Amino acid sequence: MxxxxxxxxxxxxxxxxxxLAAAGPSKKEQKELDAKNNWWKNEVFYQIYxxxxxxxxxxxxxxxPGITSKLxxxxxxxxxxVWMSPIFESPMVDFGYDISNYTNIQPEYGTLEDFDALIAKxxxxxxxxxxxxxxxxxxxxxxxxxxxxxxxxGYEDFYVWENGTLLENGTRVPPNNWRSVFSxxxxxxxxxxxxxxxxxxxxxxxxxxxxxxxxxxxxDDTLLYWLNRGVAGFRIDAVIYIYEDEQLRxxxxxxxxxxxxxxxYLEHIYTKNQKEGYTLLQHWRQLLDNYSSSNxxxxxxxxxxxxxxxxxxxxxxxxxxxxxxxxxxxNFDFIGELNxxxxxxxxxxxxxxWLIYMPHGHVANWVMGNHDNSRVASRFGAQTVDAMNMLxxxxxxIGVTYYGxxxxxxxYRDISxxxxxxxxxxxxxxxxxxxxxxxxxxxxxxxxxxxxxxxxSSDQTWLPVHPNYKELNLRNQxxxxxxxxxxxxxxxxxxxxxxxxxxxxxxxxLNRRVFAFKREIQGQNTLLTIINVKNQTEQxxxxxxxxxxxxxxxxxxxxxxxxxxxxxxxxxxxxxAPYEGLVIQLSKRK
Ligand SMILES: *[C@@H]1O[C@H](CO)[C@@H](O)[C@H](O)[C@H]1NC(C)=O
Ligand SMILES: *[C@@H]1O[C@H](CO)[C@@H](O)[C@H](O)[C@H]1NC(C)=O
Ligand SMILES: *[C@@H]1O[C@H](CO)[C@@H](O)[C@H](O)[C@H]1NC(C)=O
Ligand SMILES: *[C@@H]1O[C@H](CO)[C@@H](O)[C@H](O)[C@H]1NC(C)=O
Ligand SMILES: *[C@@H]1O[C@H](CO)[C@@H](O)[C@H](O)[C@H]1NC(C)=O
Ligand SMILES: CC(=O)N[C@H]1CO[C@H](CO)[C@@H](O)[C@@H]1O
Ligand SMILES: [Ca+2]
Ligand SMILES: [Ca+2]
Numbered sequence: 001m002x003x004x005x006x007x008x009x010x011x012x013x014x015x016x017x018x019x020l021a022a023a024g025p026s027k028k029e030q031k032e033l034d035a036k037n038n039w040w041k042n043e044v045f046y047q048i049y050x051x052x053x054x055x056x057x058x059x060x061x062x063x064x065p066g067i068t069s070k071l072x073x074x075x076x077x078x079x080x081x082v083w084m085s086p087i088f089e090s091p092m093v094d095f096g097y098d099i100s101n102y103t104n105i106q107p108e109y110g111t112l113e114d115f116d117a118l119i120a121k122x123x124x125x126x127x128x129x130x131x132x133x134x135x136x137x138x139x140x141x142x143x144x145x146x147x148x149x150x151x152x153x154g155y156e157d158f159y160v161w162e163n164g165t166l167l168e169n170g171t172r173v174p175p176n177n178w179r180s181v182f183s184x185x186x187x188x189x190x191x192x193x194x195x196x197x198x199x200x201x202x203x204x205x206x207x208x209x210x211x212x213x214x215x216x217x218x219x220d221d222t223l224l225y226w227l228n229r230g231v232a233g234f235r236i237d238a239v240i241y242i243y244e245d246e247q248l249r250x251x252x253x254x255x256x257x258x259x260x261x262x263x264x265y266l267e268h269i270y271t272k273n274q275k276e277g278y279t280l281l282q283h284w285r286q287l288l289d290n291y292s293s294s295n296x297x298x299x300x301x302x303x304x305x306x307x308x309x310x311x312x313x314x315x316x317x318x319x320x321x322x323x324x325x326x327x328x329x330x331n332f333d334f335i336g337e338l339n340x341x342x343x344x345x346x347x348x349x350x351x352x353x354w355l356i357y358m359p360h361g362h363v364a365n366w367v368m369g370n371h372d373n374s375r376v377a378s379r380f381g382a383q384t385v386d387a388m389n390m391l392x393x394x395x396x397x398i399g400v401t402y403y404g405x406x407x408x409x410x411x412y413r414d415i416s417x418x419x420x421x422x423x424x425x426x427x428x429x430x431x432x433x434x435x436x437x438x439x440x441x442x443x444x445x446x447x448x449x450x451x452x453x454x455x456x457s458s459d460q461t462w463l464p465v466h467p468n469y470k471e472l473n474l475r476n477q478x479x480x481x482x483x484x485x486x487x488x489x490x491x492x493x494x495x496x497x498x499x500x501x502x503x504x505x506x507x508x509x510l511n512r513r514v515f516a517f518k519r520e521i522q523g524q525n526t527l528l529t530i531i532n533v534k535n536q537t538e539q540x541x542x543x544x545x546x547x548x549x550x551x552x553x554x555x556x557x558x559x560x561x562x563x564x565x566x567x568x569x570x571x572x573x574x575x576x577a578p579y580e581g582l583v584i585q586l587s588k589r590k
Contacts, residue, residue, distance in 0.1 A: 036292075037299045040233075040327060041363045042501050044399040044492060045130065045303075046079045049371050050087050050109055051095065052444045052463065053403060055456035062444070062455070064110035068118045073474075075125045077406065077485075078492030082122075083130035083235045083303075085371060087115070091141045093204035094423055096132075097237065098139040102222040112229075119230040128232035128298060135219050136238045137205040144218075145206055149193045157212045160198035162187070162248065172196075177250045178271055181241075182424045183261045186271070200241045200271065202423055210242055210280060220287055227291050233301035236284075236326065239316075240306040242277045245270035273312050281316065281325045302326040303365075307336060310357055317362045328365045328398065334388075335373050340380050344515035344533055348507045351395065351517075355505065364397030369405050375441050378411040386487050386558035387531045387581025393491035394519060394529045394583055396505045404445055406488040407477055411440035412466040419464055439463055448475040482559050490556055490565075494583065499527045508545045514538055514576065516545060518586070526586040527555070532576040540574045549589040556583040 025033060054066030064087065074082065086096030089104040096106065105115055122129050138144060147155035162175040164187065174187035174196050187196040188203045198207040208215050223234065251266040259265060281304065288300040304316055304326045316329040333350040354364055368388060369376050376388050385408035392399040415437065417430045425437030444461055446469040447454035452461050453469035466472070477483035494500060503519035503526070510516055513534035520526040528546065532538050546552075552569040558580055563569075569584065576582070 036297075039128070039298050040081070040301050040398070042398070042495060043081045043128075044079060044393070044401055044495070046074065046082045047370060047400065047402045048082050048084045049403055049442055050084055052442055052455070054445065054447075055458065055461070058457040059108065060456050060458035060461040061108050063108065064105065064114040064118050068114070068121050071118075071121050071125055071127060074127055077489055079401075080126055081128040081130065081232070084132060086132045086134060086237075088134075091139055091204065093139070094202055095421075097134055098137070098141075098202070098205045099134055100139040100141040100143075102138075102219075103225050116229065123230070129230070130233045130235050130301075130303070131226055131231050132237055133223065133226075133234040134237040135208065135210075136241045137199065137201060137207045140204045140206055149190060151193065154214060157209055158215055159206045160209050160244070161193065161195045162198070164189075164196045176248050177266065178244070179261070179263045179266055181263050182427065183263060198244065200244075201238075207241070207244070210276070211246065216280070216283070220284075223284065223287060224291070227288075227295075227300060231300070232298055233288065233303070233327075234284075236281070236302060236304045238306070239277055239281060239304045239329075240273045240308050240312075241271065242280060243274035245274065273306075273308050278315060278319055278325060282319070282323050285324050285326060304329045306330070307332055310353065314357050314359060318359045328363055330367045330400065331365050332367055334366060334368055334392075335370070335379075340384075342533065343512050344531075345509045345512070347391075347531070347533060348509050348515045348517075352507060355396070364395065365400060366392045366395050366397070367400040368392050369402035369441070370400075371402065371442055372438055373441065375402070375409055375411050376405050377408045378413070378441075381579065382408060382410065383560070383579040384533075385484050386561075387533075387579055389484070389488050389491055390529055390556060390558075390581040390583050391531055393488075393495060394500060394517075394527060396503075396519070401488075402441075406485055407446060407472060407474055408484040409443075409446060409472065410466060410468065412443045412464065413440045415439050415443075415464060421463065446473040448473050484559060487556060487558065491583070494527075494555060497527065498524050503527070510540060510542065510545065511538070514540060516542065518546070526550075528552075528584040528586055529581065530574070530576065530584065531581040532579060535578040537578060538576040540576065541572045542574060543571050546571055546586055550586040551589055553585045553587070554582055555585050558582075 048067060050067060051062045053062045054070050055062050056065035056069060087105055087109045088099045089101035089106050090096045090099050105112055119129060144155060144158050148158045164175045165173045167173060172189055174185050178186035180186045181201050186198055186200055188199050189196050199205050200207055210216060249270050251268060251270050254264055254267045257264045285302060288302055292299045306329060313329045316325040318324050331354055333354060337350045338346060358364060377385050380388055417433060420426060420433050420437055420439055422438045425433040428436045443463050444453055444455035444465045449470045453465045453473055455461060474485060477485035499519045499521050503521040505517060506520060507517040513536060514532045516528060516530040518526050518528050552571055554563050554565055554567045554569060557563040557565060561580055563582060
């Protein structure tokens with residue numbers, strides 16, 4: 001266990017020196033270069049879902065001026081980088097993941113001037129802004145699509161068009177058996193053009209054809225457009241769906257479900273993670289690197305969304321030939337692999353797995369939630385909120401927080417059928433929508449106990465506010481002696497310590513229910529995180545794990561903890577309440 005820890009420690013601490021000039025820059029230059037190139041390596045990226053963050057004009061929908069008005073909040077909290085779900089012009093069939101103009105702002109969110117104002121204010125406060133980039137598909141309302149339907153010169157092949165076959169009885173059969181992620185055939189008939197188009201998501205999201213160089217060019221231009229408006233990088237949506245098999249081969253049955261409409265009906269060997277996708281991302285990495293080296297400001301970075309097998313994800317960091325892709329592919333293990341039933345060993349296993357497989361010199365990341373998944377408090381239990389934030393914040397590398405997780409917001413699963421707006425949930429029908437819907441994790445940010453939780457002055461908000469907002473809101477948590485928010489804030493402060501930035505990661509499974517890890521660096525105090533993932537009080541003797549002699553002091557304890565910050569602990573007798581986490585400082589006994 002120790003040996004393994006050391007190897008990983010090496011991988012974590014090396015690789016922080018990319019991009020230094022060989023000519024031997026001065027100390028000052030070196031520091032500046034380091035700030036430029038490495039700023040992102042210990043960041044916590046906060047995901048803003050713009051529709052639900054803050055409504056500035058009382059229409060019940062969050063918007064850019066609303067976000068701008070809350071930038072100070074990030075500063076106070078200690079957040080210095082945010083990524084925003086799509087804000088681009090869109091018919092909103094998939095809430096902005098269906099873009100009809102890649103270089104314009106959706107009117108209900110504001111204008112380009114509002115965007116510029118947001119960036120200007122963010123710059124002033126030292127907050128970097130990452131935009132969501134949705135390359136796989138445009139909206140069917142994008143002018144490109146109309147032109148492609150009309151076979152206008154230059155646009156004929158902007159999308160993936162196929163004839164399919166016409167049976168004698170008049171039935172049209174799609175070109176192959178591919179399924180949409182949101183169920184049903186992935187092919188949609190277009191009467192006007194007389195062909196099927198591919199759409200891996202909804203009918204309103206035709207897949208762009210990246211085998212057409214004009215499409216790649218158009219997307220390069222889009223990236224440059226936003227870079228010139230001051231963004232620090234992109235989070236790239238649905239990268240695993242960008243390319244499909246050129247021969248359009250049928251996919252084999254998965255055998256896991258008998259419902260032929262389900263996406264899970266097939267094994268997606270021809271519609272996901274095709275190798276051309278890597279080449280495209282490597283190309284965009286080059287574009288961003290080129291832009292960064294010929295412009296002032298930070299390294300512009302790229303992070304990717306994709307629920308893919310581990311080995312495939314690792315190739316995004318860097319392929320077998322050593323060609324660099326995005327700075328990091330999102331690590332969804334806390335969402336996909338771990339849950340309320342997981343044991344301490346499962347946590348340690350999945351954390352280690354990422355660190356072990358990650359190619360040498362790269363940076364780990366830990367995504368705790370997003371707009372497609374149940375919230376932490378709903379997935380792992382409301383009592384785990386502090387422990388999960390401690391975990392994310394003290395692991396090596398990058399943390400990703402979905403808005404509201406700093407307060408421990410809960411899913412609002414009881415949204416009525418009438419109030420449901422998420423397209424896949426609407427498609428699922430009144431009997432099934434509830435467990436499919438992504439609306440429950442997208443409800444408005446709970447700022448205060450004012451009407452609509454202070455999110456909007458409208459009578460009605462686009463999604464209902466969670467009814468628990470009177471108790472669970474930021475203002476309460478700012479005023480309380482102890483709160484999830486205050487703990488979150490203190491964890492962000494703690495991240496400035498060298499041990500958390502560069503320290504070795506040394507984990508241990510203390511028993512079935514409790515795991516711990518040390519972050520250790522020469523000449524600094526070691527930090528220790530201990531987490532109880534089960535509903536049982538624990539009495540622990542951790543002397544084996546920490547190599548006595550050491551003094552132990554609590555740095556961060558949870559809301560309901562019997563422990564307090566500053567308290568001295570006896571390593572032979574540490575008590576942990578159900579679901580309790582602690583961050584502890586180990587100092588050498590003099
Ligand atoms: C897209 O938005 C830009 C503003 O950035 C505008 O100039 C352009 O005309 C729009 N394109 C279309 C097709 O509406
Ligand atoms: C598709 O159909 C059109 C007319 O219906 C035909 O001209 C064309 O050759 C077909 N394309 C292919 C690839 O079969
Ligand atoms: C047409 O024929 C196909 C294949 O035999 C069959 O599956 C389909 O139901 C038929 N459709 C109609 C409208 O008869
Ligand atoms: C990046 O710059 C290099 C060197 O100037 C050039 O060869 C390459 O084509 C550029 N790539 C992109 C995507 O801009
Ligand atoms: C934890 O255990 C207590 C006492 O047995 C019980 O009341 C509570 O419901 C349990 N909580 C969970 C999340 O299982
Ligand atoms: C997590 C995430 O951003 N998921 C998005 C993936 O892409 C589809 C289609 O663009 C969206 O519907 C999801 O919200
Ligand atoms: Ca608004
Ligand atoms: Ca595609």
